[in-house]
Amino acid sequence: MSEPRDEQEPDWGLLPHDPEAFFDLDEGFDLRTLKRSYNRLLRRYKPEKFPDEFQRIRAAYEDLSDALRYNVPSQRQQRRSDETPPAETASPADSAAQHEEVPPNDAHADALPPESPEVDRPAEAQPQPQRARPEVEINPLAAATTAPEQTYEHLRSRANKSAEDYVYLALLSDVVHQREAVAGEGFADWIFTGLKRFKHDWGLTQLLREYLDESHSLDELAKLLQKSVAVLPP
Numbered sequence: 001m002s003e004p005r006d007e008q009e010p011d012w013g014l015l016p017h018d019p020e021a022f023f024d025l026d027e028g029f030d031l032r033t034l035k036r037s038y039n040r041l042l043r044r045y046k047p048e049k050f051p052d053e054f055q056r057i058r059a060a061y062e063d064l065s066d067a068l069r070y071n072v073p074s075q076r077q078q079r080r081s082d083e084t085p086p087a088e089t090a091s092p093a094d095s096a097a098q099h100e101e102v103p104p105n106d107a108h109a110d111a112l113p114p115e116s117p118e119v120d121r122p123a124e125a126q127p128q129p130q131r132a133r134p135e136v137e138i139n140p141l142a143a144a145t146t147a148p149e150q151t152y153e154h155l156r157s158r159a160n161k162s163a164e165d166y167v168y169l170a171l172l173s174d175v176v177h178q179r180e181a182v183a184g185e186g187f188a189d190w191i192f193t194g195l196k197r198f199k200h201d202w203g204l205t206q207l208l209r210e211y212l213d214e215s216h217s218l219d220e221l222a223k224l225l226q227k228s229v230a231v232l233p234p
Contacts, residue, residue: 010041012056031068032202036060039206043111047150048175099124148175156185163201166194170207190225195231205232 014022020029023037038061047054150170155165170190177185188211194204212224 012053014065015056019064021174023064025064031065034064034068035203036206037204039210042171042208043207046171046174104174123194148172152176161194161197163194163198163204166198168202170194172204187225192227192231199231199233208232 010022012022023034023041025033025037038057041057042054045053045057152169152175155161155169155172158165161169165208169185170187173185173187173190186206191208191211194201195208198204208228212221212228216224
């Protein structure tokens with residue numbers, strides 16, 4: 001019997017040259033599909049237990065995410081472009097023949113006054129639209145293997161947290177508080193706090209769904225379901 005899809009070992013040989021195949025993405029995938037595959041692997045390869053694997057997964061995710069966000073060709077599309085033979089260019093002789101002037105067939109052409117020679121004027125330089133450069137962002141999870149406590153405190157102290165910040169805080173809380181739990185700062189606590197602000201965020205919802213699928217006591221599961229009903233949209 002074959003392993004379930006979520007339990008199969010990913011093909012690490014596909015990185016870094018084919019991240020689309022590594023994440024098992026179909027042609028024309030979107031950011032939501034990419035995040036689904038990324039979160040599935042992230043829950044399995046946590047940074048504190050698998051630092052090397054995590055770094056490779058994160059790097060592949062960022063490459064594909066940037067390609068979607070800034071509308072640039074992915075590595076798969078670049079390979080196809082490289083394999084496409086270049087278009088044939090006209091030879092110099094053909095180009096000269098196309099630009100050869102044809103004398104006018106007009107009996108009165110000699111009677112016309114000579115045209116004043118045109119003076120070549122340099123064309124005004126048109127401003128070229130500048131392509132927006134991607135903002136350089138500091139990835140909090142990239143520092144998790146070297147300074148998880150400092151990274152956690154940095155995110156925790158942010159006044160305006162994003163939905164992704166709450167995902168990072170939930171994952172880092174397993175590292176920072178693995179010896180002693182802190183009330184209100186556990187894995188599920190950060191997910192619920194994030195969902196109160198970002199009810200429709202797919203990443204937080206997916207983490208909560210995977211967390212509920214784990215083994216819990218009946219009392220704990222009942223509390224989790226009650227909190228989920230309170231924060232999730234109907």
